[in-house]
Amino acid sequence: MNSFGNKFKFTSFGESHGKGLGCIVDGVPAGITIDESFIQEEMDRRKPGQNIYATSRKEADKVEFLSGVFEGKTTGTPIAMVIFNENQKSRDYTNVKDLFRPGHADFTYFEKYGIRDYRGGGRSSARETSARVAAGAIAKLLLKELNIEVLSGICEIDGIKSSNTNFNFAKTSEIYALDENKEEFQKEAIIKAKKEHNSVGGVAFVKVKNAPVGLGEPIYQRLDAQIASAMMGINAVKAVEIGDGIEASSKKGDENNDQMRAEGFKTNHSGGILGGISTGADIDVKVYFKPTPSIFIKQETIDINKNEVDCELKGRHDPCVAIRGSIVAESMLALVIADMVLLNMSSKIENIKKVYN
Numbered sequence: 001m002n003s004f005g006n007k008f009k010f011t012s013f014g015e016s017h018g019k020g021l022g023c024i025v026d027g028v029p030a031g032i033t034i035d036e037s038f039i040q041e042e043m044d045r046r047k048p049g050q051n052i053y054a055t056s057r058k059e060a061d062k063v064e065f066l067s068g069v070f071e072g073k074t075t076g077t078p079i080a081m082v083i084f085n086e087n088q089k090s091r092d093y094t095n096v097k098d099l100f101r102p103g104h105a106d107f108t109y110f111e112k113y114g115i116r117d118y119r120g121g122g123r124s125s126a127r128e129t130s131a132r133v134a135a136g137a138i139a140k141l142l143l144k145e146l147n148i149e150v151l152s153g154i155c156e157i158d159g160i161k162s163s164n165t166n167f168n169f170a171k172t173s174e175i176y177a178l179d180e181n182k183e184e185f186q187k188e189a190i191i192k193a194k195k196e197h198n199s200v201g202g203v204a205f206v207k208v209k210n211a212p213v214g215l216g217e218p219i220y221q222r223l224d225a226q227i228a229s230a231m232m233g234i235n236a237v238k239a240v241e242i243g244d245g246i247e248a249s250s251k252k253g254d255e256n257n258d259q260m261r262a263e264g265f266k267t268n269h270s271g272g273i274l275g276g277i278s279t280g281a282d283i284d285v286k287v288y289f290k291p292t293p294s295i296f297i298k299q300e301t302i303d304i305n306k307n308e309v310d311c312e313l314k315g316r317h318d319p320c321v322a323i324r325g326s327i328v329a330e331s332m333l334a335l336v337i338a339d340m341v342l343l344n345m346s347s348k349i350e351n352i353k354k355v356y357n
């Protein structure tokens with residue numbers, strides 16, 4: 001399925017080497033100021049071809065609005081945005097036209113649909129995530145009206161972990177590193193892998209600041225479940241942690257509980273969510289990306305006729321997808337929070353009375 005969300009809902013369309021991609025965002029309240037330059041800035045943070053730590057495919061990723069905005073404000077009608085592809089090179093893939101790249105979605109898409117879009121993976125390509133960033137930027141503008149902020153950065157590359165979380169530094173870093181003292185080592189790991197025609201994995205840390213209490217729809221749309229689903233829906237994401245995540249399972253209760261005082265929680269091991277509902281503390285999410293599957297080392301695979309062949313790739317690929325992936329994770333978190341903000345409005349009769357009485 002290609003749609004995400006309940007009330008703040010978006011549907012994406014398009015393929016990696018097709019004419020373009022885009023999305024329709026529905027359920028956006030009327031009257032939100034749409035700052036097109038902000039939306040473009042968000043797109044620029046994810047766009048390829050910016051430095052040696054990303055794929056060299058150059059795309060402007062310019063967003064064109066087709067509907068839903070009038071005189072700089074949302075109209076309450078569906079917002080349609082399109083991004084035309086400019087730098088697709090299908091010939092990069094002609095030598096691997098009939099074979100399945102190990103680690104990519106080629107095999108499963110072919111088995112499921114019986115169609116081989118060899119041009120960069122077609123719909124399975126992370127080129128589609130540009131549409132998510134465009135939709136996420138609209139979600140962020142809604143959240144901005146409520147003073148809610150979503151931030152992200154890289155906390156680990158190739159096992160090199162950050163010991164510091166500096167979102168301001170991440171904004172200026174070519175690899176969105178959160179720790180200025182680890183950035184150099186993380187960059188070196190990426191360059192080393194690139195020189196060896198290989199790739200590396202990494203971890204993004206995403207935070208929601210000023211999240212209100214009460215977001216999340218238990219039982220089956222718990223906030224943590226929605227976040228996990230949104231993150232696992234991003235290409236190459238293999239694990240998600242909320243708060244202390246996996247570490248919590250090896251702690252004692254007294255180490256893990258966030259004790260409470262009148263002014264709030266003393267700690268935030270829960271990552272801002274209890275019972276599937278936001279606590280009002282920061283929502284902390286870690287998103288784990290695998291290494292880029294398309295590498296330039298000879299590998300064994302099969303073709304569409306099940307012949308055993310060697311896979312020798314050409315073309316342009318990200319050496320570490322976590323970097324641009326962190327912006328996608330940030331956008332998806334903004335989309336989840338915007339959706340939950342709208343859903344939560346009808347949780348109490350007094351809220352409904354505020355509108356109708």
Ligand code: FMN
Binds near residue numbers: 129234316321
């Ligand atoms: N995979 C590649 O093989 N080459 C790439 O250049 C590439 N760039 C990506 C960029 C971003 C921002 C993200 C999030 C992922 C990228 N991927 C890339 C990962 C693949 O899209 C992904 O691994 C593939 O669709 C298989 O899906 P899975 O890893 O979720 O199983």
